[in-house]
Amino acid sequence: MRPIKLNLTNFGPFLNETIDFNNVENNQLFLISGKTGSGKTMIFDAIVFALFGEASTKDRKESDLRSHFAESKKPMVVEFEFKLRNQYFKIQRQGAFIKEGNKNKTLGQLAVYQYEQDDYALRESKINSGNQFIKALLGVNAEQFRQLFILPQGEFKRFLLSKSVEKQDILRTLFNSQRFEEIQKKLSDDVKEVREQIEKRYNDLENHWKELETFDDETLCEHKVISARQTNNIIKVLPDFKMKAQIIRDDFEQKKEILKNKVNSTENALNNNIKLEDALNKLNENQQKYEALLVNENEIQEKVKRVTEINEVRPITNLLEVKENTISKKGKVAQSIEEKSKSIFDLEDKIKQSNLEADNLKEKQDDIEELRRFIEQTQLFFEKANKYKDAYNNYQFTKTAFTDLEAHLTQKNEEIKDTTAKLNQRQPDYRKIEQITEAIYNLNNDIKQLKQNEKDKIEYDALEKRKMQKQRNLKDLSQKRVQLNEEYNNIDKSKLDLNNKQDVIATVQAALHTGETCPICGNEIHTLSSHVDFDEIMERHQQLTLLEEKIATVKGDIIKCESELSHIEEQLSKYTIASLENINYEALEDEVEKKYQEKKKIDEENNEIEKLKDQLQQYEKSSHDLQMNIQKKEHILKENETAINDFENTTGYKRVDEFLTKFEDAYNQIRQFDQTLNEIEQKIQNYKSTLAIEKNSVTYLKNNLAEIETEINETDMKINEEMQRIGFTSIEQVEKVTAQASEKQNLEKEIETFKKEKQSYELYIAQLKAETNNKKLDDTQQLKERFEEMQQVYETASTELSQHDYKMEFNSKKITEINKIIDELNSELQSQQEVFQLAEILAGKNEQKLTLENYVLIYYLERILTQANQRLAIMTGQRYQLTRRAQISQGYSGLEIDVFDAHSNQSRHITSLSGGETFQASLALALGLSEIVQQESGGISLDSMFVDEGFGTLDQETLETALDTLLSLKSTGRMVGIISHVSELKQRIPLILEVTTEQYQSTTHFKKQ
Known part of the structure; x- marks a missing residue:
């Protein structure tokens, strides 16, 4: 990713600033320079905010990025254009903020554009989907982007020196290694669960095996001695349990x-005898009851006659009841007519009284209407009475505050005038500072060179002295070598090949005899006596060996001496006599001191000017704030005056409390008047409605009374006709028979009961006679005792069989469970063995005692160190290499870093490096980490990098080395920006992005050296 343009609105110290990175062109390395607090790092905050909605450091929140001097109703907006893999994109992100006068926050906005067909096309317009689009586009999250894009000050020194646990937190974030810990934990949990399941199965198996029934069989009891964990033996004996149980x-x-x-x-014999005995007893009992029932038959016939008479007189009785009810109804209707007539008279009198009350009340109508108009005109002032009270109360207070603010403004303007006069249009002369700094830099370089010449002269003289000594040593060694060669050549070398052959010759002599053929030469042996002096041969051989060793030693010394002479000559060739004689640097040091004094004087003057400018800026800000407060107070005064005038002109009162009292009194009078009048009118209406109802009721009751009299006459005629039909001559006869009507139901019930009982006895007696005919009765008690005895014996046998069946079923279930558990155990143990081993290895139970996640982190760290060592070797002249400290211990180990020193050919602790060497190692490690994270993030191409590593703390030599390293990044095609206010960097870097602060805002511009 390569930045193209960055537009900042109300972001940090930048109110409206555009940075065009196209100015970098082919100068891939540029310096971002400015005073402390000018906003250099805010440029990176803006880029990270545009891409991810966060700052470049975790410590800053989104709300901290908004400028404190931004207008309250204008948002903070960052627009960022960049190039990624030959495609152009633009992101506009607006931060959330609270507008002046609002309580709710205005939400942020995000728009992502892609350049197509000569224009930017919208790709995403929602924050969540836009963030996901950007993350997928870049291939990294915010944390990884910070590590790739910005190298923050001091972070990688801490990473270099940190312990394994601290490195683990950083690396697991960058490489998302938590997933390996989750894999390990998931596998461990699964293994633990499987092991618990297997142990549970063994426990279940043991319980089932213990509960298995043996039926008191000796063989089965012996089987039960087998351990539950001997599954193969259990499988063999389980069929015996089924076979023995079935036999029993x-x-x-x-x-x-x-x-x-x-x-x-x-049981059959007992039941038949009991039935016969019961039938005979019931036959005798029912014959006696039947004979007793027939005694009452004449009385029943008399009751049948009485029921017939009662049925014939029933119509006359009904007509008499109807007549009696009708006469009672007539009396009630007459009474109601009298009551209604009295109610009508009372209602007419009440209506007359209510009309008089209404007329008296309406005489006050005009006064009430006048109060009603007052209420309508002043209703709004009553509802907002607190507003007008505040207007009266605040008017004088605001007027006094307004006068005080005007006085303070006059004083502040005088202070601005005085400070402006002191400043006298002066500006800080930073250009002069740069020129002096450059001159000091050049002088220091010259002094450094002269001091180096002085050191070189000392080294040169030492080399010349060493050269003369080595030449003398070489001459002596050459003479000694000639002498040793002469001694070597003077020694007789004949028969030396027989050395160490004495034993072999003695063995051959012992095996041969005089006159035999020699097995070596084939001639006849004449004598076997010894004619070789082996001691003399051995002595000469030892002398030659000693001389050869001495010659080899001298030869090695000559080669070493010649090599050292060659190396000395090579070192001497690097020096020039002219430079060795130029070592006078005292005058230049005096000149540097003068330059430092001159720079100090200009710095003091610049600081004074900056202080006056800051003071003027504070005065101007205070003046601006006072003017805004005066305008605000003036506006409040006008609002209060307008409110007071409206109140007094409309209400006629100058005190709000008096107006409120008057308004509430008028309102209560109107409400009381309206309520009383409505009650009277409603009462009259109710009386009239009730009066109409009562009159209609009287008319209806009179018509009803005439109908009742007609009904009574018709009923009398029907009664006379029915008496003539039956043969009664008087009402008394009818009443006598009617008095017996209440006995009719009881009489009919007695008659019906007699008939049913008689018929039932006749049928049941005939059935019992049929059952007992020609049958013999035995002793029931004896039969019962015999049955109970046999039943008890049978139930005992059934219980024994049921108990055995239950035990068999219980055993069958247990055997099924045992077989099932054993099959499951065999299957699980066979399939999970490799998983158990893998879980132990991933959990750290291995030779290195490393968990899976730590192993992965070591892999990434070694890749980072390999990448970092490529630059560290160049920066340190092939002296240092970063290495991982190898150690075996439980936990997060193996992430400590040591340094290998080629000069001592051994590793040492990283903290033993000097400050400059530590910076070199930190920078190399930072760059290595950045490149490895980039490779692991899907091969994303970040064509730019910004470094903020504290160059102001470095000495001249280390600074040069660091710059050379960063210049090497330029050759890879990256745009590299360095954040610093160190003046020496301006001499080495031709392109500068200058961040200038003026009062409360900052601006930027590119300039070339």
């Missing part, structure tokens, strides 16, 4: 069947 059950079944037949035979 067959015996129980046969015994039960024999007893069942005997019980059934005894």
